[in-house]
Amino acid sequence: MSWESIAANKRQALNDSIPPEWRIPPAIFPPEDQLDVTTFPRESGFFTDRELEITSTAAPAILSHLAAGEWTSEEVARAFCKTAAVAHQLTNCLSEIFFDRAIAQAKELDVHLKQTGKTKGPFHGLPISIKDNFNLVGYDSTVGFASLVNDPATYNSTLVDLLLDAGAVLYCKTNVPTAMMIAESVNNVFGRTVNPRNRKLTSGGSSGGESALIAFGGSRIGVGTDIGGSLRIPAACTGIFTIRPSFGRFPNFQTRSGLAGQEAVLSVNGPLAKTLEEVVLWARTVVGQQPWIRDPKCLPIPWRSVEPKQKLKIAVLWHDGIVMPTPPVTRALKETVDKLKTAGHEIVTWAPTEHQDLVQTLARMFVADGGKSVRKLLEPTGEPFRPEMKMYEDATELGVYEMWQLQVTRNSLCKSYLDRWNDAGIDAVLCPTTPYSTVENGKFAYVGYTGVFNVLDYPAVSFPSGVTVDKSVDVAYADHKALSDIDAQIQNDYSADSVHGMPVNLQLVGRRLEDESVLAMTGVILQALASASGKQ
Template identity: 65%
Template sequence: MTSEENWEKIAAAKRAALAEQIPPEYRVPKDQLPPESQLDVTTWPKESGWFSPRELEITGSTASRILKQIASKEWSSEEVTRAFCKRAAAAQQLTNCLSDAFFEEAIQSAKHLDDHLQRSGKLVGPLHGLPISLKDNFNIKGRDSTVGFTSLVNKPAEYNATLVDILERLGAVRYCKTNVPTAMMIAESVNNTFGRTLNPLNRKVTSGGSSGGESALIAFGGSALGVGTDIGGSLRIPAACTGIFTLRPSFGRFTTQRCRSGLAGQEAVQSVNGPMAKTLEDITMYSKAIVDAQPWLVDPKMLPIPWRQVELKKRLKIAVLWNDNVCMPTPPVTRALTETVEKLKKAGHEIIDWDPKLHATALGLLGRMFVADGGKSVEALLAPTGEPYRPEMVQYKDAKDSGVFELWKLHTERSELQRQYLEQWMSYDGLDAVLAPTTPYASVPHGDFKYVGYTGVYNVVDYATVSFPTEITVDKAKDKPVADHKPQSDFCKAAQDSYDHELVHGLPVSLQLIAQRLEEEKVLAMTDIVLQAIKSTD
């Protein structure tokens, strides 16, 4: 067998094995599956009759409510876990969002937690009994972390990621892992091993990447809270594509130790992880629980900063990034920004404009940092099985090794850009936050996600950022394509050319709120204030 045949056979066998991991009782009967033509499958769980009212109530609840119900013994962790395993199984069958499922193991864990609560009357920790989904790169001992590569299939992890151990200690139940793009370096979740994840809100568009399996699962209701990662927008982009919340923390708050990486050792721009959920309350609850667990005691790179209470001014000063001068947002994103700004002004907040003078430089740096090894990391993982480069990974195929001297110069440029960005921030006297698009789009047809500039800038400067859904959805009548558009760049041309207002009609539109480095508590509290302004109808 040649290696060229090898990768396809390995991928086919892995997909078949994943299908077998779905227990027979969680396989949707063919006659109850929604037709291929049904693009929005988020309504299917209620319409199908395949779920009991109790299962729908559980899987339709927020993580915070589930924890309260388990703590009061209204619900058992076993009952909750079984409901989410079933809904995650359905999500997999309709959107291809999982990379691993270990439902029986999860149910046993949940039973142990129930026994502990029954016997002792005490919770194991603040996440007691809550099923939490995990992105594929979180190592779990004995399970694969392929990050999309066929060469990593059937190479189970020999240890848990540090965060996986912390979650277990806090009482969380792990039950599945979610799909990612190859090496986690594409803004859509597609790879040669598992294939493409679809957006449950519209299966013709992407759920984003690289945490797109996670966002699809949560948007479908197969998880109340999941953990993804972000190195150029990989939490925020999928959250925006599916209308959920996420926090991109600064490096040093949530441990990334012992996770699998597609670019292992690349630390010019640090990967971080964070929670994804349907409410801001759940994001804040999780973040506090993780920091309260004192990850700095087990990970030497974590900063010993306890969770802080934030006192905010009544009147926030927010700078608006309307357009980064590289890629103009599509009409629904501009409308969401305009309407949100109007509501913030009405609520008494001070609004100024942010000058994106450093953004193109930051984006250029990010791109150079990702390929500084000449694509060798990716090549080394493709080569053993003869797996081809996906078309989205062409920059890694064409990359030239910059060498250590050039990489050190790149680090110097990055540090100087970080200094300049801080200097610009401080020049806006008393600035609290920047409000910006998360992406130039609501979502895009599969294969069309080309621009990560709005998120990637904040990876380079390592700022704390929340992506949140506005109350605005794409309206094909209001959000028609811009006539006579003069593109600012090739990225801009591609964004406007691929904008299909009929296809994305009804999809949620998200924005991001950016605070300074290590201001996680502040950015979460400020996002709450922005949401209050959005909801206010006075």
């Protein structure tokens, strides 16, 4: 079969797996020109009040209702499965659907609770969505390649086993870009996932199926991965929360990769959610399961209780010397800094001294194999390289010596950054997550603001700043002197009209392996923002 036929059959099978009763009736199906579909669950009449109550409740409260027997695991699973089915019809966010399996699992959990009076584990009955690359026995992990369709997993990812043992209900997998190496979730098998807040805009990548599902309301906590920004960029594009953890804090063993064996810069997994509280819940619970017992690369570091300083010293990276953030991101950064100063925090400017070298190092690491990993997954079906992956198609393979020298460069840059951090005596770096709030489908062009921290292996939280784009305020820069060719392209492409009303995320970066601290400091920043806005 041709790759086109394989892809078409896979898409049809995915759509056929949506139960008829959860298909949106034609009479209420939103027209294509309705860009914001996040209002559909509440305004369509397609959902019951109970379903809306369940899906709008934060995960800790859901767990409390389940443990008390006030809600059943089955009704919670059905509410999220139905919402995920609708989210997919409107945003194309799913890659695998196993609602029947989830509901059967939920029923078993209800029986367990009734018979024993105890929950199965800390995630008892909580539906959790997972990115396409997490292996689940019996289901594909195509990571966007036609050659991996109808190649179901014969083993679970370590994290999947951990979540199931903790009582989580897994019900769907979410779409990714080809090889998970594009900043938008688009591939030749499933096509493009769009942003539920504005379907002309991207939900980001590579965990863009997750971010679209969560922003729509079809999941409270979803799990994605990040090797160059693949958690933080989708969170930013949809205005939700995530943490890119330090390597070794969360288990990432036995997940499928588009660049298998590439370990010069390490992939990590982490949660995406609508609230910081839910991100912390996931992190604390997963580490509490002692993943180092199962994953040989996990570090035996229990989750630590952290009391953050109430007066932080924060270094602000206004731009990275390569790309200037677009106007709404610059405004969000300025307004956040003003509010932090008002709250008594010390603000200093952080120079992008190593950033250009770090960005270049990351780019060379990604294509060090000359694009062989991607090519070998495309060739069996004759699937072409997508245009977004030209750097892989054109890459020249590095020899072993050249790769070792690249890692020497990486290590020197890491040491330089650490020394500068220590000399400045800072607690965290505040910076853009991306140059964009989000951007029109097909126009995401730069991952430098996230990628540098993958090379450094620093934990980083992407969080909503509370600022939304205002086309009358966030007009294009006048007389902007481009920092680089890519900066000129991004500023030329910027359209305030296109992203009007979209949320703007920022990024808070902490010290390596101090994931607890960066989450706690994010809480302090959110408190300062809320106080300045009169919300407390």
